[in-house]
Amino acid sequence: MPSLPRLLAIDSSTDILSVALGSGAPGEPVWRYSGPGAAQSSATLLPTVQSLLAQAGWALHSLDAIVFGRGPGSFTGLRTACAVAQGLAYGAGGLPVLPVDTLLALAEAAREQRVMAGLPLPTVIAALLDARMDEMYVALHACGPLGLEATPLQPPRLCAPALLGAHLRQSLPAGVSLEAGDCLLAGNVFEPYAAGLADLPGPRERALPTAAALLALAPALLAAGRAVAAQDALPLYVRDQVARTTAERERLRLEQAAQRPAPLGA
16 A cells, blocks of 8 residues: 655745645644744744654655645745745755645635535635735635535636626636525635625635645645646746736726626616
């Protein structure tokens, strides 16, 4: 019987730094850490990895692959996770690196939470991650009895909260309805964008991408040949600008206003 893989997973795409060690196989032990991320990730990530390896009794060179959340998400966090994954892979003699979409990891974390709570699983999970600047990152993943489809129904994109309903209705597969509760809205956008999402129907699950979710996804992605050499691992930003100019913000506001439906009776 083949031995289980040894995997290190890292996600620093949000304000939370998440690190985990394990095989990704159901029921197998997972050594994990969760703590402050963002700017602190660069200072705490390597000591955290060393601590988890010591807890598991694993050496860095005994790992089979390094998994990291490639984005979208915090620019600084994505660069930190990618650079550390590359550095560790080189330091261990050239380990393969597995970049995984953070929105896929978010959807997997939400799916696992539903399973643990004994709640029904939806047909589609809409992964929603706060992108700041009055926008969110969105990706749709089909959810079946065996888990999530790794390839999104729609690639990750930016969306304004007020336009999310229209985007989902245009993008959901035939027969999948927001009103019928077929699509689970999952993410960290419900508090910051409560007003814009107030009228959006469907079940909701607060969730973030986690290293444990990356581990759960990793075996199937590795088997599908998604791993790359360290030098080929790159972040996925989606937004190419850290900030917009005042003129760009005003243009976006006018475009969004033009796309909103007119009030009833107008």
